[in-house]
Amino acid sequence: MKALLIVDVQNDFLPGGALPVKDGDLIIPIINKLQKKFSFIVATQDWHPENHGSFAANHGGHEIGGFVQLNGVKQILWPVHCVQESQGAEFHQDLDKEKWIRIFQKGTNPLVDSYSGFFDNNKNGDTGLSDFxxxxxxxxxxxCGLAADYCVKFTVIDGIDEGFTTYLITDATKAVNLQEDDFEKALEEMEDHGAILLDSSSI
Structure with a gap:
């Protein structure tokens, strides 16, 4: 059976949000159209406590984009985003959620960041997505979803490692692009790991 996995299409990752992905809202109509082609749909949701260690605001004197050691892992510091129960953590109102079977929340442990929908960045915490x-x-x-160079990339790579034949829908994702070519690098990294890249029109 095939499943559509929608990654983090939340207000804080969209234009006007705390950590906006440029043109991130443009993928919403594509994802809504895609959902008509799948009977099995799940989603991930960034769901951080206010004291999360990836927030620059929780490290006095450290700027957004800087780095710290967080639980033994080099951690880039982000703006405060997708805080539990906040408007920013909610899925965009235009995103069709009617057919979703389950939502898997991630980033709930303040001591470790979680890009992948499967595991935290230390591979100690498991969302239960793979087993489900x-x-x-x-x-x-x-x-599909946001962002191609972080949460989507790590979800795709873990999906492959978990034994799923994993496809990335390239026109249904956008990148943060901290560096200009991060999107292209992410696509290359996913493909090199075994992902199959395709356009939504070919599904």
Missing amino acids: LKSEGVRELYV
Whole structure:
């Protein structure tokens, strides 16, 4: 069985949000159209406590974009975003959620960041996504959402490592692009790891 996995299409990652992805809102109509082609749809949601260690505001004197050691891992510092129960953490109002089977929340542990929808960045915390998909007989995973160079990339890579045939829908994702070519690098990294890149029109 195939599943559509929608990654973090939340207000804070969209224009006007705390950590906006340029043109991130342009993928919403594409994702809504894609959902008509799938009977099995799940989503991930960044869901941080206010004291999360990835927030620059929680490290006095450190600027956004700087780095600290967080639980033994080099951590880039982000603006405060997707705080639990906040408007910024909610999914965009135009995103169709009617057919979603389950939402998997990530980033809940303040001591470690979580880009992937499967595991935290230390691979100690497990969202339960992999076990759930396998228990439902999912073998093919089609991934879209935000952002291509962080949460989407790590979700795709972990999906492959978990044994799923994993597709990235390239026109249904956008990148943060801290560096100008981060989107292209992310696509290359995912493909090199075994991801199959395709356009939504070919599904």
